[in-house]
Amino acid sequence: MQEASPLLVVEDLRTYFFTRRGIIKAVDGISFTLNAGETLALVGESGSGKSVTCLSLVRLVPEPAGRIVGGRVLFEGEDLLRKSPAEMRRVRGKQIAMVLQDPMTSLNPALTIGTQVTEVVRLHQGLRGSSLRTRVLEALRRLRIPGAEARLQHYPHQLSGGMRQRVSSAIAMSCMPRLLIADEPTTSLDVTIQAQYLELLKEVQAQTGVAIILVTHDFGIVAANADRVAVMYAGRIVELGSTLHVFNSPSHPYTQALLQCLPSVELKRPHLVEIGGQPPDLASLPPGCPFAARCAKRQPICDEEYPPAVAIEAGHVAHCWVAAAVEA
Amino acid sequence: MESYDMEKTLWATLRRASRRQPPFVPSLILSALVFAAIFSPYLAPHDPTEGDITRKSIPPVWMERGTWEHPLGTDRFGRDVLSRIIYGTRISLAVSLIAIGVAGTVGTTVGLVSGYRGGVTDAVLMRLTDIGLSLPTILIAVVLVAVSEPSFRNVILVIALLLWPRFARQVRGETLAIKEQDFVALAVVAGRSSLWIISRHIFPNVVPTLLVICTLQVGYVILLEGSLSFLGVGVPPPNPAWGLMIADGRGFLATAWWISLFPGLAMLLTVLAVNLMGDWLRDRLDPKLRQI
Numbered sequence A: 001m002q003e004a005s006p007l008l009v010v011e012d013l014r015t016y017f018f019t020r021r022g023i024i025k026a027v028d029g030i031s032f033t034l035n036a037g038e039t040l041a042l043v044g045e046s047g048s049g050k051s052v053t054c055l056s057l058v059r060l061v062p063e064p065a066g067r068i069v070g071g072r073v074l075f076e077g078e079d080l081l082r083k084s085p086a087e088m089r090r091v092r093g094k095q096i097a098m099v100l101q102d103p104m105t106s107l108n109p110a111l112t113i114g115t116q117v118t119e120v121v122r123l124h125q126g127l128r129g130s131s132l133r134t135r136v137l138e139a140l141r142r143l144r145i146p147g148a149e150a151r152l153q154h155y156p157h158q159l160s161g162g163m164r165q166r167v168s169s170a171i172a173m174s175c176m177p178r179l180l181i182a183d184e185p186t187t188s189l190d191v192t193i194q195a196q197y198l199e200l201l202k203e204v205q206a207q208t209g210v211a212i213i214l215v216t217h218d219f220g221i222v223a224a225n226a227d228r229v230a231v232m233y234a235g236r237i238v239e240l241g242s243t244l245h246v247f248n249s250p251s252h253p254y255t256q257a258l259l260q261c262l263p264s265v266e267l268k269r270p271h272l273v274e275i276g277g278q279p280p281d282l283a284s285l286p287p288g289c290p291f292a293a294r295c296a297k298r299q300p301i302c303d304e305e306y307p308p309a310v311a312i313e314a315g316h317v318a319h320c321w322v323a324a325a326v327e328a
Numbered sequence B: 001m002e003s004y005d006m007e008k009t010l011w012a013t014l015r016r017a018s019r020r021q022p023p024f025v026p027s028l029i030l031s032a033l034v035f036a037a038i039f040s041p042y043l044a045p046h047d048p049t050e051g052d053i054t055r056k057s058i059p060p061v062w063m064e065r066g067t068w069e070h071p072l073g074t075d076r077f078g079r080d081v082l083s084r085i086i087y088g089t090r091i092s093l094a095v096s097l098i099a100i101g102v103a104g105t106v107g108t109t110v111g112l113v114s115g116y117r118g119g120v121t122d123a124v125l126m127r128l129t130d131i132g133l134s135l136p137t138i139l140i141a142v143v144l145v146a147v148s149e150p151s152f153r154n155v156i157l158v159i160a161l162l163l164w165p166r167f168a169r170q171v172r173g174e175t176l177a178i179k180e181q182d183f184v185a186l187a188v189v190a191g192r193s194s195l196w197i198i199s200r201h202i203f204p205n206v207v208p209t210l211l212v213i214c215t216l217q218v219g220y221v222i223l224l225e226g227s228l229s230f231l232g233v234g235v236p237p238p239n240p241a242w243g244l245m246i247a248d249g250r251g252f253l254a255t256a257w258w259i260s261l262f263p264g265l266a267m268l269l270t271v272l273a274v275n276l277m278g279d280w281l282r283d284r285l286d287p288k289l290r291q292i
Helices: A050-057 A085-091 A113-125 A129-142 A161-173 A191-208 A219-225 A243-248 A253-261 A300-304 A321-327 B002-020 B024-038 B081-117 B119-134 B137-147 B152-179 B182-189 B194-231 B242-252 B258-290
Strands: A008-019 A022-034 A039-043 A066-075 A096-099 A179-183 A211-216 A228-233 A236-242 A309-313 A316-319
Touching: A008 A050, A022 A050, A022 A066, A022 A228, A022 A236, A039 A050, A039 A219, A050 A066, A050 A179, A050 A211, A096 A161, A096 B182, A113 A129, A113 A161, A129 A161, A161 A179, A161 A191, A161 B182, A191 A219, A211 A219, A219 A243, A228 A243, A228 A253, A236 A243, A236 A253, A300 A321, A309 A321, B024 B081, B024 B258, B081 B119, B081 B152, B081 B194, B081 B242, B081 B258, B119 B152, B137 B152, B137 B194, B152 B194, B182 B194, B194 B242, B194 B258, B242 B258
Parallel strands: A039 A211, A039 A228, A096 A179, A179 A211
Antiparallel strands: A008 A022, A008 A066, A228 A236, A236 A316, A309 A316
16 A cells, blocks of 8 residues: 555654643654555553644644644645644645544534534535535435434434534545544444444545544554554654554554553453553653653663664564664 | 322423423513503503693592593603603613613623633733723713713613623633534634634524523613613603603602602513513523533
8 A cells, every 4th residue: 555655744743731830742753654545543541642643733732832842744745834824724624634532512512413514515615505515415424324414404412422423524524635633533432333433434434535543542443443553652652553563563562561451352361461650740751761660671771761763574663672672 | 199190290291391481470571561662652641751730740540639541640740650651661671672782792792702812812801891890880870971961872882881891701701611612623623714613603602691691681781771860860851761750759759659669660570570581591591501
């Protein structure tokens, strides 16, 4: 699936929050690429910087406390961080769309479904009348929303959570964006609806060729839906590679620990495995590897210097001194 | 046993149904008032501003010297009290509705912009609102109208000036809460301008609260206008404003008490009815508010 040039190239993105407590380095130098039609999963625990990364990509970081302080976000070759607000408004919605976690608040309770979808389509496609309505119904049917015609008159509170999430996604996909950022879209849904939704998303991707960044804390979802995965910790990507590679040969101790934590039917373990300790305070990060304090394989150098990217195999890197020693 | 359960359900259903309807007596009173305001010329037996001096200070019909021609008596200029009360509904309703309209528009705009934009805009607008809220109402009204002269326009402007901060403060609070909802963030992601988001996404969600505030303010404004007219800085004579009527009769409370009492009662009933309706409306809209 090698495209001529990747759809999205993120280079050394840094987003800091300036508070009275100090500077919180929510995203501290992450880099990754994404090709058209690909799904990249961003995994990590709460506070690892996954959501702030998403907000940074569309420049929605809450100001004045938050600010993107460095790096480049090349979308189709153009640096989004250099664009004017007016230019960004044109990119958003049309080229990049988002789906958020909570279906209850993702839709405006005071407007009908029809109005909300129509607005977005009208803004970006400039259609009127019957062609507008056709496109709106198309958008709803793409997400397999039953009885789309009737739904146009309904208000969000008349829909179930799963259906609302589908409507949100229909709105996001209505203008055929090249990139869809889905920030934990299934976390609020129950498991069967989750599976349904993710299948639907894959279908839509196959139909439209949209690239997806899927933020999740669930490795099961990663395994079933992502082509590549980036594991985040304390604002950095600690391991990045294809799902197959990362699952088969996890090279960063954090990834290894996370995979070990998954309860397994085959391996009979008497206790659930946990990772001891807490994530570091993002306002006072240690000079070395942020995971060092909790790492079973910690070495003296881990406390002193941040580990460089170590190539494990093609397209698979990990930031770890121990992995560096192994590969050497 | 069975019939007891059925009764319970029937009673519960009836109770629920009645809560959906507005309260009976207040609605009746308000309908009567609006009806009187619209059809004053057909309802009032006499002209409200022309008085027959030979018929001054006639008591209400049930008293000695009373007559059915003037059921509620006449004032010291010979003007029929009942007719003046009927025409007075126009003044009270018109002044309050227009003043609330103006104050509501200004206050809502300020609240929306202030809440959505935040930062310096918010700080400046809120300081203005604070100043507005700290002004001693009657004092300022008296001073302002004394500087200009009493007229319909001035009374409405003065009341609106004193009223808009209340709207601004409430609407700003609502805006702050609504602004944090995901659908607003998604509207930004979809590429919407601030103006669009404020008017198409935030404002419709503010409307229920706005309706309630408006209804609750009507009573207050009617009283305010009444007080201003009473003090002589509201609606100018010879308009049949209830406040003016009360003032007229002030010197004769012992002898010709009907001149002040009936307009006072009219005001009381109106404000009471409006407040009860406002309460009902707030209770009715509340569950829907909580859905946001």
